[in-house]
Amino acid sequence: MAEKKAIADALICTVDVVLLTLHEQQLQVALIEREHAPFEGALALPGGYVRTAQDRSTTEAAVRVLREKAALASPWLEQLGSFSGPERDPRGWSLSVAYYALVPAALLEGQPGLQLRPVARLPRLPFDHRAIIEAAVARVRTKSQYSSLPVHLCGETFTLPQLQAVYEALLGEPINKVSFRRKIDQLGMVEPVEGAQELGRANRPAQLYRLRRAFRQKLSLLERGLNARN
Amino acid sequence: MAEKKAIADALICTVDVVLLTLHEQQLQVALIEREHAPFEGALALPGGYVRTAQDRSTTEAAVRVLREKAALASPWLEQLGSFSGPERDPRGWSLSVAYYALVPAALLEGQPGLQLRPVARLPRLPFDHRAIIEAAVARVRTKSQYSSLPVHLCGETFTLPQLQAVYEALLGEPINKVSFRRKIDQLGMVEPVEGAQELGRANRPAQLYRLRRAFRQKLSLLERGLNARN
Incomplete structure (x- = not known):
């Protein structure tokens, strides 16, 4: 150690x-109450x-943190x-390698330690956690424009209208349905679950889809963003 | 320190x-001979x-490294x-925050300490420097599809055919001239230098352009990649 x-x-x-x-x-975003000083008791990012x-590796450290603090096994990370910098942590010069993970809300239910807060209305946060969250949200929104990333917010199976709603919530604007279906085809990331349908609101059954195995650990990318004009 | x-x-x-x-x-990529162990004398990334x-911050550390080892003041970084991980450095568990910088070749001329090597034919490198370079090249190529990033490889002024050649060298394929000019217009990142022209090969003078001030520290982004079909 001396060396x-x-x-x-x-x-x-x-x-x-x-x-x-x-x-x-x-x-x-899921926050947890800090157990120790500094900022003991404050809501903060799991870390x-x-x-x-x-x-x-730092990636393994992040996986361990999610397992220990959020009981998550292998989310998209x-x-x-x-x-x-010298000032982000009162203990001294510090470096945090930040990760982002996307999970369906169902995976976080029943975990009393985790508290969800809308990224659009963040509470006061310690360290530079607000800046880290804002950077993660910007990254996720940019990537959502041209990739399969948002599918990791869906459950195991989903209908195409549900998937479209996820994209719309992330991008913050409506997406044309025909154009959305074409992009999803281009991405080639989902496949119908044979024989599985969900009853729609008007009692019209909707086909259920799931993420193809090949895309569980890597993204599918579009050449053109979802909202590219024409 | 003990604390x-x-x-x-x-x-x-x-x-x-x-x-x-x-x-x-x-x-x-510019490499330098390592002055100290481990791997003394080997070509490696400046670091x-x-x-x-x-x-x-680590960004300031990277800026300092470029100033000290490559005499560069403020390149795109x-x-x-x-x-x-525990094995990438023989001294023990290590973490390297990697950066990439883009500069015109003229800025590197006359620096005997730096040696240029084509990224397509890298020599044997210490640590995980090959993986770091490959990740940087992949990032630069992806970003070049939809942004003004490659302009940082050009000198202060350049003609549009020169800029197109830079994009083509980066993307590794020819780009349609009409489509390229339209994308450059969309990016709005360059402006003509008033009254400045360069004599082309056929003695037809070509207008010189430069990067707009607003884009020296931030990228301009396209909604659609340069090679998007249609």
Whole structure:
């Protein structure tokens, strides 16, 4: 340890996860009450120190944090970026590698430790957690324009109108149905679940779809964004 | 220091910069010979420890590295992501925040410490520097499809055919001239330099352009990629 300290400055290294879901047609972020100082008791992003004895990467640290603090096994998870500096943490110069995860709201139900808050009305947050959440939301919205990313907010199976509603909630504007269906075809990311239908509101059965296996761990990308004019 | 060590594991924290340029119509990366162990004498990415006493963020550390090792003042610089784990550095568990920078080749000329290598034919590299370079190149190619990013590889002024050649070299395929001009108009990122023309090969003078001031520090984005069909 002495040797390491001689060659590199000591700094605090953590991971934080922006856990996003769609609840009441709104994009919401899952926050938890901090158990320890600094900011004990405050709502904050789930996060923690990188534990070099057990985490083989910061991604593994983020996966561990989600497992320990949100009981999630393998949600869609991507690195957002690093946030660093001498003032973001009162304990000293710190670096947080931030991730974002997308999960269906059903996976978060019944977890008393987690509190959902709409990203459009965030409470006061410690550290630079507001900036981290805003960066994650901007990234998710941009990526949603041209990829299969939003499907990770849906449950195992969904109808195409439900999927369209998810895209619309994320992008914050209506999408033309014909154009949406064409884009979804182009993305090639979903497949009908054979023999599975859901009764629609007008009692017209709607076909259920699911994400194709090939896209559970990688995104499908559009050449043109969903809202590109023509 | 004892307090910090008590609350967080010690790990090595560095920044590395993938410094890209266009040379002989090829995307090339600038490498330097390492002055110290490990891998002393090997060609590697310019990088270094985060110095908490002077760097106010990892971005500032990357800017300092470029200033010290490549004599560059303010190139286009963006964070690529973090690379971490117990095995990427023989000194122990390490985390590198990687950045990529785009500069015109002229800015790198006459710097004996820097060696350019085509990204398509990388030499053997220490650490995970090959993976970092490949990730940077993939990011730059994707972003070049729908943004003004490649303009940072051009000099102060350039003709539209020169700018098109830069896009083509990056994307690795020819672009239709009419479609290219329309996209450049949509991006609104360049402006003609009044009264400045360059003699073309057939002695037809070509208008010189420059990047608009508003886009020197932020990208202009297209709704549709350059190679989107139709």
